[in-house]
Amino acid sequence: MDPEEFSGASFLFGDQNAAALDLFYDGAEDGDLVIHRVESDQVVYKPQRQKVKMLGKYLVGGMLGEGSYGTVKELLDTESLCRRAVKILKKRKLRKIPNGEQNVRRYMIMEYCASELQEMLDSVPEKKFPVWQAHGYFCQLIDGLEYLHSHGIIHKDIKPGNLLVTNDECLKITDLGVAEALDQFAWTDECRTSQGSPAFQPPEIANGQAVFSGFKVDVWSSGVTLYNITTGKYPYEGDNIYKLFENISKGDYTIPEGVSEMLSDLLKGMLAYDATVRYTLQQIREHPWFMKYHPRLCARVRIPPRPEDPEDTLRSMTVIPRLNSMHYGDEDAEEDGEVEDHIQDLAASHYQEANNQNESFQIQDHTVPFEHQSSLEAIAEDEDASQGMPEKAGAAASDGEVKVKKGKNRNRKGKFSSCKQS
Amino acid sequence: MSLLSCACGNKETKKRRAKNISTASIGSKDGSPKTAQTEQQPQEGEEEVEEDMEQIDAAQVQPDPLQYELYAVIGKGHSNISTITLAKNTATDSLVAVKRVNLELWPGELRYLQNEMAFTQMLSHRNVLPFYCSFISGQELWAVMPLMAFGSCRDLIHAYFTSGLPELAIKLIMRDVIAAVDYLHYRWVIHRGIKASHVLISKSGRVCLSGLHNAFYTIQNGQRLRTVHDFPLHAADCVHSYSPELLEQNLAGYSFNSDVYSLGILLCELANGQAPFADLPATAMLLEKMKGTKPHLADSTTVSEFVIDEDAEYPPAEGMEDQPTSSQERADAIFFKRTFAPQLHDLAAACLERDPHHRPTAGQLLHHPVFKSIKNCASSVLPSQLQPVTPLTDQSNIPKDLTMDDDDFSRKMSEVSMLEDWVF
Numbered sequence: 133m134d135p136e137e138f139s140g141a142s143f144l145f146g147d148q149n150a151a152a153l154d155l156f157y158d159g160a161e162d163g164d165l166v167i168h169r170v171e172s173d174q175v176v177y178k179p180q181r182q183k184v185k186m187l188g189k190y191l192v193g194g195m196l197g198e199g200s201y202g203t204v205k206e207l208l209d210t211e212s213l214c215r216r217a218v219k220i221l222k223k224r225k226l227r228k229i230p231n232g233e234q235n236v237r238r239y240m241i242m243e244y245c246a247s248e249l250q251e252m253l254d255s256v257p258e259k260k261f262p263v264w265q266a267h268g269y270f271c272q273l274i275d276g277l278e279y280l281h282s283h284g285i286i287h288k289d290i291k292p293g294n295l296l297v298t299n300d301e302c303l304k305i306t307d308l309g310v311a312e313a314l315d316q317f318a319w320t321d322e323c324r325t326s327q328g329s330p331a332f333q334p335p336e337i338a339n340g341q342a343v344f345s346g347f348k349v350d351v352w353s354s355g356v357t358l359y360n361i362t363t364g365k366y367p368y369e370g371d372n373i374y375k376l377f378e379n380i381s382k383g384d385y386t387i388p389e390g391v392s393e394m395l396s397d398l399l400k401g402m403l404a405y406d407a408t409v410r411y412t413l414q415q416i417r418e419h420p421w422f423m424k425y426h427p428r429l430c431a432r433v434r435i436p437p438r439p440e441d442p443e444d445t446l447r448s449m450t451v452i453p454r455l456n457s458m459h460y461g462d463e464d465a466e467e468d469g470e471v472e473d474h475i476q477d478l479a480a481s482h483y484q485e486a487n488n489q490n491e492s493f494q495i496q497d498h499t500v501p502f503e504h505q506s507s508l509e510a511i512a513e514d515e516d517a518s519q520g521m522p523e524k525a526g527a528a529a530s531d532g533e534v535k536v537k538k539g540k541n542r543n544r545k546g547k548f549s550s551c552k553q554s
Numbered sequence: 555m556s557l558l559s560c561a562c563g564n565k566e567t568k569k570r571r572a573k574n575i576s577t578a579s580i581g582s583k584d585g586s587p588k589t590a591q592t593e594q595q596p597q598e599g600e601e602e603v604e605e606d607m608e609q610i611d612a613a614q615v616q617p618d619p620l621q622y623e624l625y626a627v628i629g630k631g632h633s634n635i636s637t638i639t640l641a642k643n644t645a646t647d648s649l650v651a652v653k654r655v656n657l658e659l660w661p662g663e664l665r666y667l668q669n670e671m672a673f674t675q676m677l678s679h680r681n682v683l684p685f686y687c688s689f690i691s692g693q694e695l696w697a698v699m700p701l702m703a704f705g706s707c708r709d710l711i712h713a714y715f716t717s718g719l720p721e722l723a724i725k726l727i728m729r730d731v732i733a734a735v736d737y738l739h740y741r742w743v744i745h746r747g748i749k750a751s752h753v754l755i756s757k758s759g760r761v762c763l764s765g766l767h768n769a770f771y772t773i774q775n776g777q778r779l780r781t782v783h784d785f786p787l788h789a790a791d792c793v794h795s796y797s798p799e800l801l802e803q804n805l806a807g808y809s810f811n812s813d814v815y816s817l818g819i820l821l822c823e824l825a826n827g828q829a830p831f832a833d834l835p836a837t838a839m840l841l842e843k844m845k846g847t848k849p850h851l852a853d854s855t856t857v858s859e860f861v862i863d864e865d866a867e868y869p870p871a872e873g874m875e876d877q878p879t880s881s882q883e884r885a886d887a888i889f890f891k892r893t894f895a896p897q898l899h900d901l902a903a904a905c906l907e908r909d910p911h912h913r914p915t916a917g918q919l920l921h922h923p924v925f926k927s928i929k930n931c932a933s934s935v936l937p938s939q940l941q942p943v944t945p946l947t948d949q950s951n952i953p954k955d956l957t958m959d960d961d962d963f964s965r966k967m968s969e970v971s972m973l974e975d976w977v978f
Contacts, residue, residue: 191837210837212790215803246805299805300783435805446804455841 184458187239190216191458194440194450197248201309207241208451215244215449245296245304246447247435249361253292255436260364263395264426265433269295270358271422272303277350278413280305284314286321286346289328290353292360297435299447312346321346330373331366332356335405338380348407351416355402362395363388367403394421615698617689621645622652622698628946629705632767635659640701640946650686653697657690666788667695670767677741681734683754683764702754702762703945704937707824711750714943717827717888718852721895723939724824725928727753728817728901729920730761735817736916738763739810742778744770746786748816749795750823757945759936768792772810781807793836794829795819798843799910811910814919818849818905825851825894825902827885846908851899852889897924 185192193206196217207216219240249269253259261269273295280287287294289310296304310327323346326337334352336344359367367385370376379385383405387396398421404410416422437445615621622641628651629638636655643650655667674685674697688697704710707727710719719727731753738745745766752765768789772779785803786792793801797815799808823829830849831839850856901924907913914922937945 208837208840210835212787213793213796213801213836213840214785214787244803298783299803299807300781446802446806448802448804449844452841452844455837455844459838459841 184454186210187218187241190218190241191451191454192218193454202238206244206450208449208455217242217244243298243304245306246299247297249292249295249297249303252297252433252435253361253364256433258364261361261433262428262430263362263392264428266358266361267421267424267426268301269297269303269361270354273305273354273357274413274416274422276303276305277354280311281321281347281350281413284316284318286312286314286323287350288312288323288326288346288353289332290350290357291329291332292357293329295357314346321348323349328353330376331368333377333380334407334410335381335383336407338377345407347412348410351402351410351413352407354416355399358402359387359399363391367399392421394419394424398422615643615650615686616645617687617696619689619691619696622650624652635661641698643698649701651699651701653699654691655695656693657695658693662788666767669769671697673743673766673769673771677738677743677766679734679737681730681761681763682737682766683762700756700762701946703757704755704940704943705946706751707753707755708749708751710755710940710943711823711827715827717885718825720939721825721892721898722928722931723936724821724898725924726759726931726933726936726939727755727761727824728821729925729928730933731763731820732817732916732919734761734763735813736920738769739813739916742772744772744782744808744810745813745816746770746800747789747792747795748813748820749792749829750820753820755936755940757937759933761933761936765792781809783807790836794832794839797910798846798908801840801843808910811913811915814905814913814916815907815910817916817919818902821898821902821905822849822851825853825898826889843908848903848906848908850906851894851902852886854890854893855899857886857889895924895927897922897927900924 187207189210190207191210193208195203196206197204202220202222204217204219207218208214209216219242221238221240223238253261260266273290277287277290285308287305287308289307290305294305294307296306298304312323312325314321322343324343326333326344326349328337328349332353334344334349337349356367359365365388367387368376368379370379385403387399391399398411398416398419401411401419402416411419435447437443438447621644623644625640625642627637628640630636631638631653632655636653639652639654641650641652642648657664657667660667671685671688674683678684683699683702686698686700688695690696705713707719718724731748735745735748743766745763745768747765747768748763749765752763754762754764756762768786770782770784770786772782783803785800795816797808797812799806800812819829823832831842834842901919901922904914904922905919
């Protein structure tokens with residue numbers, strides 16, 4: 133917390149009177165441990181605090197996800213003790229958004245979500261949910277989408293990677309980075325641009341139509357999402373974006389065997405080539421598959437443990453070790469003989485620090501489009517969306533102080549993601 | 555105005571509900587000593603008697619602000635936004651407490667207030683604080699409640715029992731609070747805010763649990779939830795009584811036994827005069843609970859340990875070193891002189907189990923051996939145990955004078971010490 137106390141951690145070993153070792157890690161270089169010998173009288177004990185970072189009243193915890201836009205980290209509200217998440221945008225990304233540096237703050241504080249659908253899908257070999265579980269998520273998705281549409285917001289990037297799941301299995305639509313807010317007085321839902329993930333784009337976009345219905349774009353991508361989470365496949369695939377769009381514009385897709393009559397009927401309705409005959413949200417709601425009760429015949433796909441900590445099946449707070457050093461200094465670490473781990477942590481945190489302070493230092497491979505979109509892609513939040521979202525539908529409630537000032541221009545983020553999915 | 559309809563749900567419905575709820579009786583508002591029944595299961599309450607009392611209440615208490623003469627503010631609630639006022643019901647010439655909330659100034663969602671009203675109407679148990687009626691008057695929401703003349707347990711601790719209540723009082727209070735919690739759980743409600751300032755005591759020694767604004771109804775959308783993940787955001791003052799699993803906010807969630815942990819915290823608060831970890835910042839409290847540090851009752855069997863704990867566990871962390879050691883030492887001296895029954899220690903230990911699955915349920919706690927010793931002890935004994943603190947009504951028998959001399963009254967009030975919030 134305090135930069136003065138930042139000058140390397142001091143660890144005391146063994147007898148105080150004997151010479152003590154001061155190990156410290158030089159953050160800039162990878163993996164090199166520099167061991168200095170320091171006489172005991174030179175050792176000044178300083179409480180080890182570098183791991184504790186505060187963001188206003190929030191204590192910053194571990195990483196939840198990473199993407200091209202920046203990172204998502206866990207937070208702890210030190211007053212209410214509520215878990216939160218923060219999306220930290222990279223300055224470079226901000227610069228790409230016209231007026232981004234003025235309009236968009238770097239930190240967006242959001243509700244904490246345990247996982248995202250894509251991560252859950254990836255955790256099982258068949259890459260799909262049991263029908264009843266998919267149905268539960270799908271109903272919530274339609275609820276949320278209806279809410280967004282009622283506010284004149286077209287999401288344009290519905291896909292499992294943008295659907296988060298809270299601790300209590302409540303689905304949250306997120307990442308309104310490419311969303312478009314219709315004009316308040318607009319007569320129709322006409323849109324002209326879309327930068328969503330290619331595999332989830334409807335034929336009218338693949339064909340390059342100048343004007344298309346925005347709501348129906350979301351219906352299509354929800355259809356692809358439903359197809360994906362129930363079958364584990366995509367209706368349209370292609371080696372690259374051109375092949376993919378070619379296939380989409382051909383309009384040939386097959387529904388795999390084993391999909392019930394009712395579901396395939398719904399999918400056909402949602403993936404109708406002609407946007408005018410494609411289902412509306414209301415038609416989806418009235419569809420028998422939507423209304424049917426689906427018995428829980430097989431076990432649910434559970435939220436997998438975090439990759440960093442496979443033993444933590446409950447996805448517990450990552451701030452606890454930081455709280456420890458916040459309140460008890462590094463004594464505990466020494467006592468517990470965790471010095472090794474500690475140093476590694478230190479290294480990591482040093483490295484992060486460097487990254488955060490010196491953005492130009494950052495190297496990320498953008499040659500492969502959107503390689504980095506795998507994990508918690510984007511918990512982007514729009515002010516519009518965060519205002520009084522109902523529990524089910526809500527992308528998270530931004531926490532007031534740190535908010536995105538919405539500019540429509542943010543649409544230009546230009547994200548052709550997930551080509552590799554096919 | 556859905557709030558109105560919710561808050562002022564008519565008496566008919568209330569009576570019908572009361573019939574459905576097979577349990578327990580609301581004592582008359584001056585707290586009739588129907589205490590011999592406390593040991594029984596709440597379900598065995600006498601319905602007829604209860605019915606009668608409901609009728610009396612309904613007839614006497616009208617949702618009409620003109621019916622109440624307001625005297626003095628006796629407490630604040632909801633982080634000082636609501637005020638608790640001593641008032642006289644002119645129809646019956648009896649004293650009541652009126653909670654008033656200015657809805658215009660209410661910062662949060664009204665749902666939160668509605669929650670409290672709805673729960674209070676839904677529940678009926680002699681140890682759960684009832685509202686006689688609630689209504690909107692101008693900009694204010696009024697809730698008329700029985701006057702709990704001894705105030706909350708927090709007030710008692712503040713006024714006199716700074717290092718804990720007498721053992722018998724603790725047992726009597728815990729018995730009634732556990733009965734209330736057992737009832738709430740039986741109605742599928744998790745209280746989530748059990749702490750000393752939510753435990754109120756009437757003139758006759760009837761113990762009432764209040765603070766239902768933080769409660770959670772585990773039946774949602776027609777389905778009973780096995781585990782709950784909802785994190786209560788609106789009650790930062792309750793954070794210290796939360797169970798570790800509630801604070802953890804992970805995939806496991808929490809359930810009814812979260813309240814049992816809070817009962818353990820309440821027990822410690824009543825016995826030690828201070829809730830465990832209350833002097834620590836919220837984050838340090840969280841850390842201690844995550845580590846599984848088990849609070850305990852301070853007496854001769856634990857106090858030496860207690861002192862060492864103090865030294866060892868709370869090194870010069872922030873905010874700790876400025877604590878005057880003298881008061882701590884004085885408290886330790888008092889702690890050292892007394893010895894609680896081993897069963898009471900056992901009760902605390904059982905409640906404060908870190909693993910929720912190892913905790914007993916509230917129903918099991920009612921049969922805990924600690925309550926055997928007070929089996930024949932009615933809660934009407936409680937006021938005698940609380941001496942020298944006197945109930946509010948003893949000092950305010952002449953309401954006319956009070957209206958004239960507000961200052962004098964508030965000085966008298968300060969003797970009962972209302973410095974601490976009444977958090978209803």
